Amino acid sequence: MTLEQQRHAAQLAFVASGAELEIGTRDDCPLPLEQLEATLGTEPYVRECFSAGLTAHVYRIHAGGRDWTLKRARERCKVQNVDGQTSFLNEIQRRADLVVLKRDPRLGEHLSAVVDTRYASFRRGVLLSPWIDGERIQTWNERQLLQLFDALVALLLGGLFEWDLCPGNTLDDGQVRLFDFGYMYRFDPLRQFNSNGTAAPGFHAAERFETRQYFAHLLPLEQQSDHLALAAFALEKRIALDAYQRLRAELLARGASSTVLDWLGGIIAEWRQALSGDLDALYLKEAWRSHWLDLQDDLGGQTCTPSTLVRIDWLEQAVRERHADLQRLTALGSAHALQAELREARRNARQWQVG
Template sequence: MTPEQNRHAAQLAFVASGAELNIGTPEECPLPVDQLVATRGDEPYVRERFSAGLTAHVYRIHAQGQDWTLKLAREKCKVQNVDGQTSFLNEIQRRADLRHLKHDPLLTDRLSAIVDTRYASFRHGVLLSPWIEGVAIQAWDERQLLQLFDTLVALLLGGLFEWDLCTGNTLDDGQVRLFDFGYMYRFDPLRAFNSNGTAMPQFHAAERFETRQYFAHLLRLEQDGERLALDAFTLEKRIAVEAYQGLRAELASRGAAPVVLDWLDGIIATWKRALVNDVSELYLQEAWRSHWLDLHDDLSGQTCTPSTLARIGWLERTARERYADVQRLVVVESKNRLFDQLREARQLAQRWQVA
């Protein structure tokens, strides 16, 4: 079995077993658990409700003199695959891991950007965290990128790989924060590239951020001029190089396997080469990969948005205007086959738009 199949089997077995998983105790809750579970959104203690969540109903509530985020599991997650259907359980499991890691003296400071969990119960489908008084990040600046990569490196060192670094999962309150762990999985950073072992070297932290979020931002920047997008890309890659070098050094000192160190060396060398020569080829390569992968993520979960359509537009335009370059830099189908695939993707993306 692959690591992914193992995880699915274990999580589905846990669900079927009827076992409970808690973080904290009901006594630590600022409101009785029964009341939290019964929340519908019109109660006086509810200050805001979010309908965007695909896994959960999310409320901002006020209790005991402060605001909290109350996440209640949906009857059925809107994401139509096993990862989606087990994401609430997964989030509680990862929060338990994170609570443990936050006590590790080597990681405490470096994980301060990870939201705390006040209380969670899998069987009651409830998860309570302090409210983050933050804003969504539109245009990533240097501080924000540095903070995000710091946190990502700490998570990797702690053996946690976050797959879903989309815009809805990052907030900035002076510190870039992470708070949604529905698609964060365990892995062994000394022996594996990500939670799929060594089978999928194309997936890593910077790739996840670029694919799920940063290239949507760069796509908007391209509209105001290619230079702006290239500069923002260069800034992100500089920071990623620094972060990956730090990660590499730390993993080496902990005795990481050569396969992991060589893999990181390869990524770092590619980025450095592009930074001293010409970043535009790397841009095209990573942009294509990001838009292509993100599109297929959305299609696989049947959860598409206007941003999915914008990405398809970029892929169509680029395939039309720069097919020879794309073919040289990434593995792609024949031109006809590629246009067929994009046409089909557009139809599906239109059908699977989520409100």
């Protein structure tokens, strides 16, 4: 049984057990817990409703003289797989971990990006946090990238791996904020690459950010000019390189395995070489990977959006215009087979639009 299968079995067993998982007490709530649990969005204390959440109904509420984010678990998650069905449980588990991690004197100062939790109850389907008065990040700048990677390194050192660094899960109020942890899982950073152990070395923190968000951000820059997109990519890669060098040094000091250190060393060496040489080749390789993997994420959960179709456009154009280059950089199939697969992906993506 893989680590992912073990995690699925443990989560489903917890759901079936009837056991409760709670952070804080009902006295920590600014309104009666029963009132929060029954919130529908029409109440006078509700300032805004957000319907896009696939796991929970999300409300901005006002109580106790301030605003709060209230999440109420959906009766049926819109993501059609086990990770989606157990994501609310997983988020509360990780919130409990983060409460402890933020008290760690070595890591806490680097986790200002991580939102606090006021109260949470799995069985009641309630999660309450301070409201983040921030904006969705449209154009990533140096300050934002530095803050994000500082938080990601701290999370990795704390044994937490975030898989879903999508645009909807990052906000900026002068500090980049992370607030949704439904797809964050525990792992051993001294012995494992991610929460799948050493079975999937292609998945790491920078890859997750690039795949779930950054290369989509680069698409409109590509439309303006390749130079702009490549410059933005170089900025992100330089910041990621510095972060990974710090991560590897800290893991070395903590006694990480040679398997982990060599793996990180290989990533660092590839980036360093590309930044001093042929960055365009790395851009093409990682753009293909990012758009392809994000497409598989959307199709796998049947949670496609207009952005999914834009990624398919990019992939189809890459097959038409740069298939030979891609074959030199990655293990790709024939152009004909890829075109057929992408046509099928487009049909499914149109069928599985969630808005």
